[in-house]
Amino acid sequence: MIRRVWREDFRIIGYYTGLVTIGVGLLMLVPMVTSLVFREWASALDFAISAALTLLVGYVLVLISRTKSTPGLTHAMVIAAGSWLVAMVLSGVPYMLSGHSESFLDACFDTMSGYTTTGIFLLQDLDHISQGLNMWRHLLTYVGGQGIVVLALTFLIGSTGGAFKIMVGEGKEEKLEPNVRHIAVLIWRISLIYLGVGTVALGLIAIANGIKPSLAFFHGAYVFMSAWSTGGFAPYSQNMLYYHSSAMEIASMVFFILGSFNFALHYAIWSGNRREILRNVEIVSFTITVLTTFSLVCLALMQRGVYPDAVALFRRGFFQLVSGHTTTGQSNIYARTFVREWGPLGMLATTIAMAIGASAASTGGGFKGLRMGIIVKGIATDIRKLLSPERAVVTGHYHHLHDNTLTDSVVKGAAVIVVLYVLIYVVGAVVGMAYGYPMVDAFFESVSAGSNTGLSCGVTQASMPTLLKIVYMLEMWMGRLEFLSVFTLFGFIATSFRSMRVRKAAV
Amino acid sequence: MKKLCAVLIIVALAVLIVAPVSASAVQPPLLSTNELVENSYKWDGQTVSFKGEILQDLMVREDGTWMNLSDGNNTAMGVFVPKGVAMPVISRTEDYRTVGDVVLITGVFHRVCAQHEGETDIHAVSVTVLTPGSAKANPIRLGRAVWFVVLAGLLGLVMWLYYRKPGRGTEH
Amino acid sequence: MEERTRTKRTTSFRRDLLGMLTEVAFVGSLIGLGFLISWLFFMGR
Numbered sequence: 082m083i084r085r086v087w088r089e090d091f092r093i094i095g096y097y098t099g100l101v102t103i104g105v106g107l108l109m110l111v112p113m114v115t116s117l118v119f120r121e122w123a124s125a126l127d128f129a130i131s132a133a134l135t136l137l138v139g140y141v142l143v144l145i146s147r148t149k150s151t152p153g154l155t156h157a158m159v160i161a162a163g164s165w166l167v168a169m170v171l172s173g174v175p176y177m178l179s180g181h182s183e184s185f186l187d188a189c190f191d192t193m194s195g196y197t198t199t200g201i202f203l204l205q206d207l208d209h210i211s212q213g214l215n216m217w218r219h220l221l222t223y224v225g226g227q228g229i230v231v232l233a234l235t236f237l238i239g240s241t242g243g244a245f246k247i248m249v250g251e252g253k254e255e256k257l258e259p260n261v262r263h264i265a266v267l268i269w270r271i272s273l274i275y276l277g278v279g280t281v282a283l284g285l286i287a288i289a290n291g292i293k294p295s296l297a298f299f300h301g302a303y304v305f306m307s308a309w310s311t312g313g314f315a316p317y318s319q320n321m322l323y324y325h326s327s328a329m330e331i332a333s334m335v336f337f338i339l340g341s342f343n344f345a346l347h348y349a350i351w352s353g354n355r356r357e358i359l360r361n362v363e364i365v366s367f368t369i370t371v372l373t374t375f376s377l378v379c380l381a382l383m384q385r386g387v388y389p390d391a392v393a394l395f396r397r398g399f400f401q402l403v404s405g406h407t408t409t410g411q412s413n414i415y416a417r418t419f420v421r422e423w424g425p426l427g428m429l430a431t432t433i434a435m436a437i438g439a440s441a442a443s444t445g446g447g448f449k450g451l452r453m454g455i456i457v458k459g460i461a462t463d464i465r466k467l468l469s470p471e472r473a474v475v476t477g478h479y480h481h482l483h484d485n486t487l488t489d490s491v492v493k494g495a496a497v498i499v500v501l502y503v504l505i506y507v508v509g510a511v512v513g514m515a516y517g518y519p520m521v522d523a524f525f526e527s528v529s530a531g532s533n534t535g536l537s538c539g540v541t542q543a544s545m546p547t548l549l550k551i552v553y554m555l556e557m558w559m560g561r562l563e564f565l566s567v568f569t570l571f572g573f574i575a576t577s578f579r580s581m582r583v584r585k586a587a588v
Numbered sequence: 589m590k591k592l593c594a595v596l597i598i599v600a601l602a603v604l605i606v607a608p609v610s611a612s613a614v615q616p617p618l619l620s621t622n623e624l625v626e627n628s629y630k631w632d633g634q635t636v637s638f639k640g641e642i643l644q645d646l647m648v649r650e651d652g653t654w655m656n657l658s659d660g661n662n663t664a665m666g667v668f669v670p671k672g673v674a675m676p677v678i679s680r681t682e683d684y685r686t687v688g689d690v691v692l693i694t695g696v697f698h699r700v701c702a703q704h705e706g707e708t709d710i711h712a713v714s715v716t717v718l719t720p721g722s723a724k725a726n727p728i729r730l731g732r733a734v735w736f737v738v739l740a741g742l743l744g745l746v747m748w749l750y751y752r753k754p755g756r757g758t759e760h
Numbered sequence: 761m762e763e764r765t766r767t768k769r770t771t772s773f774r775r776d777l778l779g780m781l782t783e784v785a786f787v788g789s790l791i792g793l794g795f796l797i798s799w800l801f802f803m804g805r
Binding site: 119120121122123124126127129130133134136137140141143144178204205206207208209210211212290291292293296300317318319322323324325327387388389390392393394396397413414415417418421422 | 622625626628643644645646647648649653654656658661662663664666668682683684685699700702704705706707708709726727728729732733735736739740742743746747749750
C-alpha cells in the first residue's frame with residue numbers, strides 16, 4: 082500500500098464519499114417529515130437546512146470527483162473511515178440548530194456516538210427536544226448499525242467489486258455471497274422485517290402501558306432502533322426507566338440480544354440452517370460469558386444486599402448486564418445508582434462483559450465473541466500440543482457457519498485486535514484518571530466508549546474535559562471500525578503528504 | 589372559678605400557638621432527583637416532596653398512574669400515584685409545542701421499590717398542580733429561512749451541473 | 761409460472777418465520793436461564 086498517491090486516488094475517494102454523503106442528506110428527510118407531522122415547524126426547517134447543506138456537499142463531491150475507476154482495498158478503507166467523519170460533522174448540524182448542544186464538538190460527539198451505536202451523549206435537556214430530533218438520534222444508530230456504507234451500496238452503487246471492498250473496510254467481513262448487492266439487500270431485508278415486527282410489538286406494549294396510540298408507535302420505533310442497533314439511546318433522559326414496564330424492557334432485550342448476533346448467523350438461520358444457533362462458536366462463547374458475568378454481578382449485588390427479591394435482582398441486574406455485554410447501553414436504573422449501589426465488583430463484572438462485547442459482523446462492539454472463542458480454543462490447543470507426544474499432529478477447530486481449522490495466523494489475527502482494544506480501553510482510562518476520575522469509573526467509561534456500549538457511570542457530561550471528549554470519540558470510532566480502516570486512513574494521509582513533497586522536489 | 593378560667597384561657601392560647609408550628613415542622617423536604625439518587629439509602633422509605641414538569645406520557649394503569657416529572661437538565665423522576673390517591677385534572681403534558689403542568693407531590697421515596705421490581709420511584713400521597721401548562725413559542729427565524737433558500741438554490745445548481753452531461757448519473 | 765412464484769414466496773415467508781421463531785426462542789431461553797440464576801442466588805441465601 083505504501084506507494085505514491087495520485088490524483089485519481091483522491092477522485093475515487095471523493096466520489097464514493099460523496100455518494101455516502103448524499104445518502105445521509107436523503108436520510109435527513111425522515112426527521113424533517115416527522116417534525117412536519119407533529120407540526121414542529123421550526124424543527125422541520127432546521128432539518129430542511131441540514132438536508133440541503135448535506136446534499137450540497139455530497140453533490141459537489143461527486144461533481145468534482147467524476148471517475149470511472151473502481152476502488153481498490155486501500156481506497157475502500159479510506160472511504161469507510163473518511164465518510165464516517167464527513168457524516169459525523171454534517172449530521173451534527175441539526176443538533177447545533179436545535180440549540181441543545183453546547184458546542185459543535187459536543188454535537189459531533191453525539192453523532193459519532195450515534196453512528197457507532199455507542200449511546201453516551203452530551204445533549205442538553207433531552208426531555209425537551211422535538212420528535213424530529215429524537216427521530217434523527219435513533220435513526221442515526223439504526224443506520225450506523227447497518228453501516229453507512231451498506232446504505233450507500235444498496236441505493237447508489239452499480240458495480241460489485243468496489244462495493245465489496247468498502248464493506249470489508251467497514252468491519253463486516255463475512256463472505257456471505259459472491260454478489261455484494263445481494264448481501265446488502267439481505268442484511269436490509271432481515272433488519273427491515275425485524276424493524277416492522279419490533280415497532281409493532283413495542284408499540285402495542287406501549288399502548289397496553291398507557292401511552293397514546295398516536296405516540297406509542299413512535300416510542301416503539303425509537304426503542305426498537307436503539308435496541309436492534311445495540312445503540313442505547315432512548316427518547317427521554319430516564320432511558321428505559323421512563324416506561325416503568327417490564328414488558329417493554331424484556332421485548333427490547335430480546336431485540337438487542339438479536340441485534341448483537343452476527344449477520345451471517347441470521348442469514349444462515351433464515352436460510353434454513355437452524356442448527357447453527359446451537360453450534361456456532363460465537364453463540365456458545367456469548368452464552369458462557371453472559372451467564373458467568375451475570376453470576377458475578379449477582380454475587381456482588383447479593384453481598385451488598387441491593388435488591389429485596391429475585392425478581393428485582395433479575396429485572397435490574399440481568400437487563401443492565403446483558404445491555405452491557407451486547408454493548409447496547411439501555412438501562413433501567415439511574416447511572417449514579419449503578420455506581421453507588423452495585424459497587425466495584427458489580428461494575429467490574431459489567432466492564433468485563435462490555436469489553437468482550439457482541440458477535441462479529443453485528444451492530445455490537447468489543448473484542449467480539451468470535452475472537453474470544455478463537456483465543457480460548459487456541460490456548461486449549463496449545464496445551465494439548467504440549468501434552469502430546471512430539472510426533473503427534475494436533476490441530477484445533479472451531480465451528481462458525483462451518484468447521485474451521487484453528488491455524489496460528491487465525492489465532493494471531495484475533496489476538497492482535499484484542500490487544501488493540503485493550504490498548505484503547507487503557508489509554509482512555511488513563512486519560513480519565515489523569516483528570517481525577519476514580520479508577521473504576523474511568524475504566525468503566527473508557528471501556529463503554531471503546532466497546533461502543535454506552536452505559537455511563539456519570540463521567541460523560543458536557544462539562545467533562547475537552548481532551549477526554551476527543552479521546553472517547555476516537556475510541557468510539559476506532560472501536561466501531563475495528564482499527565484497520567482508521568489506520569489505513571491515517572496512512573493514506575501521511576503518504577499523500579510525502580507524495581506531494583516528492584513531486585515538488587522533482588519539479 | 590376565676591383561676592380556672594385563666595388556666596383554661598392560657599392552655600387554649602398555648603395550643604393555638606404550638607399546633608400550627610408543629611404541623612409545619614412535619615412538612616416533607618423538597619428534594620431534587622440528584623439528591624434522591626445520590627443519597628438513595630438516606631431517603632429510602634422517607635416521605636419527601638418533589639416538584640417537576642409532567643413529561644409527555646401520563647400512563648394510566650390498573651392500579652394507578654405513572655408520571656415522569658422533569659426537574660432539571662436531563663433529570664427526571666418516576667412518580668406513581670396509586671388508585672386511591674386523588675389526581676387533579678392535568679391540563680397539559682410536555683412536548684415540543686407545550687410546557688407541561690408543573691406539579692408538587694408528596695410521597696414515599698423508594699430506593700428499590702418492592703412493588704415495582706426494584707424501581708427507584710416515589711409513591712405519591714398527594715398531588716397538586718402548581719403551574720398549569722402553556723403553549724411554547726418556537727418561532728421560525730427569518731435568518732434560517734433565508735439560509736434554506738440559499739442552500740436549496742445552490743443545491744439545485746450543482747445537481748443540474750451534475751446531471752446535465754449524458755451518462756454522468758450512476759455510471760462509473 | 762405463477763404457481764411457482766407463489767410457492768416460492770410461501771416457502772420464503774415460511775423460512776423467514778421459522779428463522780425468526782428459532783432466534784426468538786433461543787433468546788427467550790437465555791433470558792429464562794438468567795432468571796433461574798437470580799432465583800438460585802436467592803434460594804441459596
